[in-house]
Amino acid sequence: MTDQNDRNLGADRRNFLLGGLLSASALSAAGQARAAPKKPPRRQPNIVFMLVDNYGYGDLGCYGGGELRGVPTPRIDRLAAEGVRLTNFNVEPECTPSRSAFLTGRMPIRSGTSAVELTGGKDGLAPWEYTLAELLSDAGYATALFGKWHLGSSEGRFPTDQGFDEWFGIPRSSGEVNWPLQPGFDPKEYSLQSIMEGVKGQPSRPLRPYDRAARALIDTEIAERACAYIAKRSKEDRPFFLYLPFTLPHDPPLTHPDFTKPNRSQYQNAMDEIDHNAGRVIDAIAAAGIAEDTIVVFTSDNGPQTFQGIGVDFGGQSDSGPFRGEFPSGWEGAVRVPCVIRWPGRAKAGRVSNQIVSLLDFYRTFAAVAGAAERVPTDRAIDSVDQSRFLFSDQPTSDRDHIMIFHDNKLLAIKWHNFKFHLEVRDAPRGPVVTTGQSTTTAFDNVLPEPWVFDIENDPKEMWNISTTNVWVRRPVAKIRRAYAESVAKFPNIRPGGERPEPAAG
Structure with missing residues (x-):
């Protein structure tokens, strides 16, 4: 124990002397440059x-x-x-x-x-x-x-x-x-x-x-x-x-x-x-x-x-x-x-x-x-x-x-890696959606009878529906949907305007 104490005291003396030398050097440099000291970096940005x-x-x-x-x-x-x-x-x-x-x-x-x-x-x-x-x-x-x-x-x-x-x-x-400018606006x-x-x-x-x-x-x-x-x-x-x-x-x-x-x-x-x-x-x-x-x-x-x-x-x-x-x-x-x-x-x-x-x-x-x-x-x-x-x-x-895209309590789409899986279409896109191996499809504001799948790296405008040639994408997307459903069962969602989560009735 004594040897350890001696080693600690020796280290303390060396640190003190080294600190004094560094401090003197720093003071000298500061005096020559007459610059304000720089703030040390924050631990929390x-x-x-x-x-x-x-x-x-x-x-x-x-x-x-x-x-x-x-x-x-x-x-x-x-x-x-x-x-x-x-x-x-x-x-x-x-x-x-x-x-x-x-x-x-x-x-x-x-x-x-x-x-x-x-x-x-x-x-x-x-x-x-x-x-x-x-x-x-x-x-x-x-x-x-x-x-x-x-x-x-x-x-x-x-x-x-x-x-x-x-x-x-x-x-x-x-x-x-803009609302007060609209015809028929009622200020009441x-x-x-x-x-x-x-x-x-x-x-x-x-x-x-x-x-x-x-x-x-x-x-x-x-x-x-x-x-x-x-x-x-x-x-x-x-x-x-x-x-x-x-x-x-x-x-x-x-x-x-x-x-x-x-x-x-x-x-x-x-x-x-x-x-x-x-x-x-x-x-x-x-x-x-x-x-x-x-x-x-x-x-x-x-x-x-x-x-x-x-x-x-x-x-x-x-x-x-x-x-x-x-x-x-x-x-x-x-x-x-x-x-x-x-x-x-x-x-x-x-x-x-x-x-x-x-x-x-x-x-x-x-x-x-x-x-x-x-x-x-x-x-x-x-x-x-x-x-x-x-x-x-x-x-x-x-x-x-991946990300899940909801709006107004509806699941619209899921992105997984470079694939986009559309379940419901809002805001019909300008231009066609072409299904691989089939004819051009007209978009509509509704639940899709079959999901649309796009490779958004190869097709960033989401024009080429590859669902018929990439059926396998449904598997990872299904896992994402199941995981979400399980999480809601464990931690119920808050209803719009609600104060806290409420367990599902029944």
Whole structure:
């Protein structure tokens, strides 16, 4: 024991002397350079998550759009060059479902949020859900949301009821600002939603009506609040999670006057403002000196919305790139969107991957990098997959091999590896669907008498139905469906508007 103590004391003396030499050297170098000391890296990274509204796969320059569409997107393109660009990133078919998937790590069908609530019933997430904001808050993070919530518009279901310390934005959709313009509109049936703000522990309060004038200005204010938040929080030791669900380019794509330019469509103006606001957030992170400590994500909640607004725009809007279909449907154009992820030193700069990843996966992934994987609940079905090894290390393959696409409580399609298995068709595709060895089929909005199968790597537009020559694909897809059914039997789904899971009757 004495010999061991002597060895420890000797090591302590060597470390003390070496530390003194290193400290003297460091002080000398600091004195010569007169530079401020660099902050040590955080154990838990900050997370800034930018989510735009109805942005297509083909809108960004780094995904084939940008200048091709008349509006370069240099700031987001540069963000992609500095990080990972995913080309097989999958979301849900509509606004509310995607936001639910991101914040719960659960397929929205489980949370009663598989479609936007339009009947006047209770909307959004049940308080029983344990959101990503709650998980990160419990792990020591400051949390804030600035933008579109769309997961509850009544007390008990606002962001500050679901783990966010503070919020500013709108509870529902920008499309509502057009309702008063529609012929026959009855103001007794609907009052404009408000722009709101709130802090945890207090009721959220309305600030002003969200009308068409406010719609044009709100994304600028979201960006301004985000920049101020980053500057403030960067001075603290506590990490932060900043969720920025911007409202553009959702119909109507009204923009700040600084971006309303002649000889451009309103959608082009919106593309310009989106890139500018993303750039402002990126610059704020750089100015705060926390770029290396901060994960930045830019993505969309779903694909294109090509129908026209009222008196707002003419011509093209969001573009789905090489895919067809739009929201809310199971076609690739609805569920495959841009996604870029930057974390300097961890997410390899310039990497491009076509591995399958889901919006669901950020739940477990962020829990893992925050050192809080043990906080992921075990008393419910969690569909998220931890992708931290794939995104932030040298692992070449995703840890996910399939996704299930539900909408309005219906299973529309399943993607497994490079195959897409359609069970029900929503939003009939423009153009034919050709069944191998048979004649052209006309798509229809209904349950398919026989599933359609596409090889989406070889056939990204989902035109060639290969079900008759690839019957074997039904086996792995059947396993996925059985596993889901078994999980529901163990962990019942929440009904829309419900407060918690309820066991099936009988």
